[in-house]
Structures are given as C-alpha cells and as structure tokens.
Amino acid sequence: MKILIIEDEGDLRETIKESLLKEKYIVETAADFTSAFEKISIYDYDCILLDIMLPNGNGLDLLEELKKNGKSENVIIISAKNSLDDKVKGLALGADDYLTKPFHLAELNARINAVLRRKNFKGKDCIEVENVVLDIQERTLTIDNRNIHLNKKEFDILNYFLSNKNRLITKTALAEYVWGDHIDQADNFDFIYYQIKNLRKKLEESNAQIIIEMIYGIGYKLTEK
C-alpha cells in the first residue's frame, strides 16, 4: 500500500509519516504544490493525504488534476480550514473524505483504512482480523460465522479498534470518535469504559481471536491473540 502525504508543515508531515510507517505502508511525502504535482503525475498511490493550503498553489487544483486522470477517489483532504465550502468543493471533486486539523492519528488511520478498503474490496466493505469479520455496510459482526449483536456504540468502537490494530488508542481519541465534533463533554469516560467492558465480554464469550487490552490510565489497544 502506497500513500502520499502532501503537507507543507514539516513536523506534521513527519509525524504522520512515522505513524503510517508503523502500519507498514510505503510512504512518500511532498512539501509543496510543485513537487506534489510531479509525484501525482508520475506515480499511482493507493491513498493521498492532501493539505489544501500549500506554498505556491492550492490543494484543490491538485485534486482537479487528479480528477482529470480519474484518480481522485482515494484522496483524503486534511485541512486546518473547517470550511464548508472547501469541504463541498473537495468532495465534489471526488475526494473521499475530509479531515479537519487537528486530528488524532488513530482517526487518520481509521479514515485511511476505510479508503483502502473501499478501493480494494470493491463493494464489499469488511474488516477481517483472524476469526472476526466486521461488515461496515451491514453493520454486523460475525465471529466464526456466528452473528454477534452489538449496539451502535459498541460497533463504532470495535470498528475504530480494528482500523487501528496493534496501535494504542488514547481515551480522549476514543471519546472524540464516539462523540464527534463540537462536544464539550469528552471527559465522559465512564460510559465508554462500560461499552468497552461489554464489548470485551462479547468478544471473549464468542471466542474471538482478538483482545482489547486496557492500558491503565491511558487508553486501549486491540491485538490478535
């Protein structure tokens, strides 16, 4: 899996790169419009992370170029500008997703995962880890071909964990994922703890080959047994 990061802010670019390398992706970077334009003209990428505000050019123009070549559907726009206009324009130009800075690395992983899944499994949007299959479209969980009932939040949490396999997810990142934007009360951890407890119980009872470890005081990590 080859991923291109187009981001002018060096520190952020390196941070994202380091995180993506942990996911065993091949990562390339571009710091400005010109070099990004060169790279997308020559190579194909499975996913492109695109910052809109770039030195010597606008990210949306790059997107337009990608659309011309029919390669815009695997772009995730990363922007500090949570502007509805840019979002609409970007998505109209075929971008797959729009992520507003600042974001948690786990959130970025989940988004990239979704893009790659849609690209590679054409129509069948599932995450498979060991004996666990999570169908994103149908919103169902099957373990050893047996259906396990999850409530909405449990499903979302498991989806997030499976997209961040073997990565540490902090409680705050998880809370934000569960509660979404503009939430003032992301400190409401009891509820999340309770959901995870139930989820772990269900996984254990069904003999799933994955486990959600709790790393005390910090967060959680999903690993294969």
Next chain:
Amino acid sequence: MKLLNRSLIYLSAVFFIIIGVWSVIFYFNLKDEIRDSIDDGIDNNRLLILIKVHSDSTLLTQNEFGGNNFKIHPVSKEKALAYRDVFKDTMMYRLNENDLEPVRLLNSAFEHNDQYYRITVISSLVEEDDLIEDSFWSVVSLFIILVVSIIIVNNFVLRKIWNPFYDILNQLKTYRLDKNEKSIEINSNIKEFIQLQEAANTLINRSKEAFLSQKEFTENASHELQTPIAIIIGKLELLLESKDLKDEDANTIANVINIADRLKRLNNSLLLLAKIENKQFLEEETISLNETAKNLLSNYDELLAFKQIEYELDETKDLKVKMNPALADILLSNLIKNAIFHNKKDGNIRLTFTSEEFIVCNTGNPFSLNPDTIFNRFEKDQTKKDSTGLGLSISIAICNSYNLKINYGFAENQHCFKINFNNILAQV
C-alpha cells in the same frame, strides 16, 4: 423633552415678556393720545360755544348740563381773571349706565358784554377699566395666536426641516455592524445634516474596521493554532507508543494529550463561534426540528440507557424552520447534550415542540443556574474542568444570528431552555 417643545417653551417665555411690556407701554401711549384728542375736542367745543353765544344769548342761561355738554355760570371779574384753563378727569353720573362714569372736563372763563362767565365743557372719556380689560384680552389672544402658530410651524414646517435628522437617527438605531450594511444616506442639502451624516459614516466605518479586524483575528488565530495542536497531539501519540516508556511517563503523556485535546476543543469552539458570527453558514433549508432532535437522540440511546435517563417527546406540532442545517444540528445537539450531561441518575428529559417553540427540560442539580451569567462565554460548571464553557455561547450565537429568543428557567426541579423560532418559521 423634544427639541421642538423646548424651543416652544423658550419662545413662549420670550413672547410673554415682550408682549407684556409692549402692551403696558402701548396702553399708556394710547391713553395719552386719546386724552389729547378729547382735550382738543373740548377746547374746540368751547370756542364754538363762545362764538355761538354772540348770536344766541340764551346759552348764557344754561347753568346745568341738561342734555348738553356744557354749563355756564356768571362769575365776578376777579374770579374770572384768576381762572386758568384746566383740564381734569372726574366722575359723573350717567343715566344710561346708572353709574358714575369718567368724564373729561375743561373749566374756563370768558367775557361777554362786560359780563364774566365761567364755562365748563365735558366730554365722556373712554372707560379705562373697559379699555384695560379689552386690551388685556386682545393681548392674551395675540399671545395664544402666536404660540399656536409656533406650534403649527414647529409641527409642520420644522418637523419637515428636521426630517433628515430623524432619518439619520433611525438609520443609526437599526445599524448593525455585522450585517454589512451600506453607509447612512439622507436626502438633504442642509449643511449641518450633511455634516452629521458624514460624521456618523466616519464613525461607522471606523467601528466596522475594528469589528472586522477583531473578527478576522479570532478566526485567523484559531486557524493558525490548528496545525501546531495537530503536531502536539500527533507527536505525543507517537511518543506514547514507544516501547521503553515508564508507566508514569506514559501517564504524564496521556495527561498532556488530554490537555491538548481540551485546547483543541476550545479552539474548535472559538472558531465555530467566529464563523457563526462571521455569517459563514449561509445556505438555508426547511428543517423539521422534531426530526433533527429525534436523530440526535438516537445517537444517545446507549448513553441514556447507561445513565438511566428517561426522555419523552411532546410533539404538539411539527416545528419546521428555515435555517442552516449544520447550525440547527449544533444548536439542538448542544442543548440536548447539556440536558444529558448535566442530568442526574434516574433523571428525565422532556423535549417539547409547539407551533413556534422548542423547549428542553431536564432534571439535574436541585438549584437554579444564574440566568444572568449562564450564557456568558467561558461560564461553566466549576466541577467540570474539562468543559470549555462555550457550548451555550455557541447556542446563543446561533440564536442571535437568526434573531431568536432563548430563555433559561428553573421550576419544579427542572432546568428548561426555551427557544422561540417565530421569525424563521417555514411557510406551511
């Protein structure tokens, strides 16, 4: 007090003094003039009588006034020679008036055929008290006529002249810096009003610049903070994953991430506030708030169950409004989330939709929040440190941008927020 009335008071006072003094002077002048002319008349009468006496000596026997205006008495030569012509005022009985009336009287003496006579000629005088009374009422009516005409002039003419002023005043009253309105314009060629208009416009432009730069500053500052915060969070998350990290260090890092997250939420909220105030949510749709609220609630099913909070919907009407869907979502979700997070165990929430109001009531702390400060920025429950305290400010900003009224009330252990949507109701 209106300027018109104030000038009326001053003018009336000045008129009162001028007319008062003038009428006194006029009265005495007039009286003198009348007396003069009566005296001339009496003197003339006397001469005529003296001429007549030569042809008609019976006149000499007229020693009572009778019907005439003179009487003649014979007197001794010494007395006659000592006489000087004297005019004087006196009172005489008048039959028709049945009263003593003022008369003007001339005492004189003359010689006829070596005989000396004293002659007294009278003429009725203008009745002074009548004159005073008449002129008093004339002056009063003059005064009233003047004041009335000033009022008329004030109300019809001056008001018309002052129109541009009231025009400027009205425009200033309704001027909103945030609405990007045109500058103030009036239709007048009066120098003072044009100066006033220019001064008002200069002031408006300066305030507008300050307002805009302040708005831009908030937005730009928040924007610029996004990337550094993203870097902080990203780097800390990577650091947290490094293998040889002591437990306490990991805890510290997690804490810092938590704080950075709070910073991020704060910044997001400020940015959202700035955007609402900068009117960046333009497109409007017809939205059923009942549906919006139900969608939001369905996201909280598990949480409501977890906190054992019951909720009920009271849908008397389908509340349809015309507003930006994102803002409608944020507005309702802020209030609903508040109702959930500030609730207590086994509490309840009630959402009411009337034909123009949305009311959310919830149980919670058994005492009222301060309705004067609750909507202030950064006002928060001191026990909830992680809260940004901007949730309600955002709701207020949204309400303000649509001129909606939002109220807080506490009754029967229920905290209620009520929003009236009557000016953006969708036409049915």
